[in-house]
Amino acid sequence: MGDMRHFRVWRGDETGGALEDFTVEVNEGEVVLDVIHRLQAEQAPDLAVRWNCKAGKCGSCSMEINGRPRLGCMTRMSTFSGAETVTITPLRTFPVIRDLVTDVSFNYAKARTMPAFAPPAGLAPGEYRMAQVDVERSQEFRKCIECFLCQNTCHVVRDHEDNKLAFAGPRLFIRAAELDMHPLDARTDRKEYAQADQGLGYCNITKCCTEVCPEHIKITDNAIIPMKERVVDRRYDPLVRLGRRIFRRDQLEGQMGNGSSTGGHEVAGASWHRPEPAPQGPPVGPDGRLDIAELASDRAAASSPFGDDVQFPLPPESLHYEHPTAPEEDPEEH
Ligand code: SF4
Ligand code: SF4
Numbered sequence: 001m002g003d004m005r006h007f008r009v010w011r012g013d014e015t016g017g018a019l020e021d022f023t024v025e026v027n028e029g030e031v032v033l034d035v036i037h038r039l040q041a042e043q044a045p046d047l048a049v050r051w052n053c054k055a056g057k058c059g060s061c062s063m064e065i066n067g068r069p070r071l072g073c074m075t076r077m078s079t080f081s082g083a084e085t086v087t088i089t090p091l092r093t094f095p096v097i098r099d100l101v102t103d104v105s106f107n108y109a110k111a112r113t114m115p116a117f118a119p120p121a122g123l124a125p126g127e128y129r130m131a132q133v134d135v136e137r138s139q140e141f142r143k144c145i146e147c148f149l150c151q152n153t154c155h156v157v158r159d160h161e162d163n164k165l166a167f168a169g170p171r172l173f174i175r176a177a178e179l180d181m182h183p184l185d186a187r188t189d190r191k192e193y194a195q196a197d198q199g200l201g202y203c204n205i206t207k208c209c210t211e212v213c214p215e216h217i218k219i220t221d222n223a224i225i226p227m228k229e230r231v232v233d234r235r236y237d238p239l240v241r242l243g244r245r246i247f248r249r250d251q252l253e254g255q256m257g258n259g260s261s262t263g264g265h266e267v268a269g270a271s272w273h274r275p276e277p278a279p280q281g282p283p284v285g286p287d288g289r290l291d292i293a294e295l296a297s298d299r300a301a302a303s304s305p306f307g308d309d310v311q312f313p314l315p316p317e318s319l320h321y322e323h324p325t326a327p328e329e330d331p332e333e334h
């Protein structure tokens, strides 16, 4: 028998709710998610919580514990003193669906507006080669588990619903930086896009996002600040300034968006405000269970990004280790 500890858990939905008090058994080595599961099993079977891996890798169990954004499965109960009340609330920045589950579709809508990786023309799938030093630079950003704790923490949107239209948030800034630093990405307007369409300028480098990242990604130092510096470099480049004098600003912005602009920051079909429309669950069969088609598929996963006809390992004659040269930038474009 473990210790009996005091918890306050937010219960409710988009129409409102309140903190409820519970006393729950806690055993040595347990994390907050263990306690929530015991609460579900013994006292509150309808308590809603999102989780999947219980290993800090799926990013599902994001919540606020004593006011701090954290992963429930990675927060040890030994963090708190025995007499301390542990208060568990849903992420504040996103609309509540029920109890501890929030609607994080804001992040997916923003991700859909991000121009995709653009490999150089003429380089066939399977021929991409990168130097190890370049791999390591973007590797840090690829560790992101999309827990959205950074998005939840950022003050630009945390208490300012109106800013959500114009601001993509730190998770998307690291994606922009990753692609901008990618030696095989042929787009040259990532910085301008981040500034004009993703609201990079709203960020005032408070580093709160970095502090809560469970993957210890240096969001501010390694992604946001370099991107801001690149925006400034480009803006005050003498050739760019000359170009600005020659061309009208609206012409430049038209070219800069290159068809990928969200057009006034609107994201088609997105709604981050409750109650419309309610998120839909996955389709289930007549027995109320999830379709097993995916499990029964003969494919282990989605199509290969290299093309389904590419065999690995590649035959030696199709390997080459030359770095593609970046296309020459035309200063008159900026
Ligand atoms: S550093 Fe920028 S993105 Fe990160 S929390 Fe602060 S304002 Fe938001
Ligand atoms: S950058 Fe860190 S905090 Fe933000 S979504 Fe990714 S893992 Fe979570």
Ligand code: FES
Residues within 6 Å of the ligand: 051, 052, 053, 054, 055, 056, 057, 058, 059, 060, 061, 062, 071, 072, 073, 074
């Ligand atoms: S359950 Fe997957 S990160 Fe917590």
